[in-house]
Amino acid sequence: EPEVTQTPSHQVTQMGQEVILRCVPISNHLYFYWYRQILGQKVEFLVSFYNNEISEKSEIFDDQFSVERPDGSNFTLKIRSTKLEDSAMYFCASSDSTTLAAEAFFGQGTRLTVV
């Protein structure tokens, strides 16, 4: 069964450093997303990406964040100058449509720890 894969599974970084979280969405999917879950809190939408551009973003997704699809398979989330409060589980997801019947498939997540 096709799946969304994320690397690394766990990333530890020092405050102020840049991190890149990587995702390989399902191959025939066209819509890509990043969500995050701070420990003990709900899963929160960060950004959606379609046709090589951001289609929607939340208020969390400020200038510190950027996304890119550098080739035909990878989808990355870059966090510049990480802060302690960026520590969370980051989930990549993909879907093949935004029509009513579509659902997003999630990866297993990258746990980001900022120290």
Place this chain on the structure above:
Amino acid sequence: DQQVKQNSPSLSVQEGRISILNCDYTNSMFDYFLWYKKYPAEGPTFLISISSIKDKNEDGRFTVFLNKSAKHLSLHIVPSQPGDSAVYFCAARIFGNEKLTFGTGTRLTIIP
């Protein structure tokens, strides 16, 4: 911003009995609802969904009920099995909008 609420953080159910997980929402623009299941150290896995034009959708042991007037939906699992032990998230979406709004989750424990 608690547009989607799951008021029960945890639920324990005997194996073989029915599990009922509840979800309330406040945004009347939501017209598509999904349930996801999440095991530790894994991403959410899609379970079942329902459009606002329906009041029930069934898939095997899983049934989702939607009461639009009450802005309430529920997930029924019957019979409950030990492998159902996980955190269940309710999520909602506005048609044509890509963002899913999640609830805080309910941890379901099935007691053998």
